[in-house]
Amino acid sequence: MKTVLYPGSFDPFTNGHLDLVVRAGLLFDRVIVAVAINSEKTPMFSLEERKQLIEESCRHLPHVQVVTFQGLLVDAIVRFDAQAVLRGLRAFSDFEYELQMALMNRSLRRQCETIFMMPTLKNSFVASRLVKEVAQLNGEFRPYVPEPVARAIEEKLRARSRKQSQNTEEPHHD
Numbered sequence: 001m002k003t004v005l006y007p008g009s010f011d012p013f014t015n016g017h018l019d020l021v022v023r024a025g026l027l028f029d030r031v032i033v034a035v036a037i038n039s040e041k042t043p044m045f046s047l048e049e050r051k052q053l054i055e056e057s058c059r060h061l062p063h064v065q066v067v068t069f070q071g072l073l074v075d076a077i078v079r080f081d082a083q084a085v086l087r088g089l090r091a092f093s094d095f096e097y098e099l100q101m102a103l104m105n106r107s108l109r110r111q112c113e114t115i116f117m118m119p120t121l122k123n124s125f126v127a128s129r130l131v132k133e134v135a136q137l138n139g140e141f142r143p144y145v146p147e148p149v150a151r152a153i154e155e156k157l158r159a160r161s162r163k164q165s166q167n168t169e170e171p172h173h174d
């Protein structure tokens, strides 16, 4: 049984991520999407929300399993019994960061191989950061994310604007 671990922040999971998960399923028996706790980022969705949204988005893909992990990726590989790490490469600009990570991971653990896959052209510019920015600025973000993620983003934005309007309300005097 060949397993690949697909780590990331997935805040949120996009059609680009989904594209890769589907492609990887043609090469591996099992794709484990591993949602990372990244202390340097302030996420829009909590770790559990991100995990749940990926599960909902991949419900039709029996080869996909979703987990969360903390700590080193090279340790997660062993824990989840995976043979390789999967990362997406969209553009040349991704390359330097990805090369550094892949080489560091291999230095930490000699057997840790990273496999890079390119998404389809129509998803090659899709990034979680841009989806969030477009959504927050009232742009059309729905074409870039799976339906469960689109609904969850809308709910977050509604909750945020409810909170803002509560905060800006005049104090009530009797």
Ligand code: PNS
Binding pocket: 007, 008, 009, 010, 036, 038, 071, 072, 073, 074, 100, 101, 102, 104, 105
């Ligand atoms: O989606 P992202 O934010 O680009 O994913 C980055 C991620 C989670 C894959 C990376 O930060 C990671 O592997 N974190 C786990 C901690 C670790 O192993 N750090 C050393 C990497 S060389």
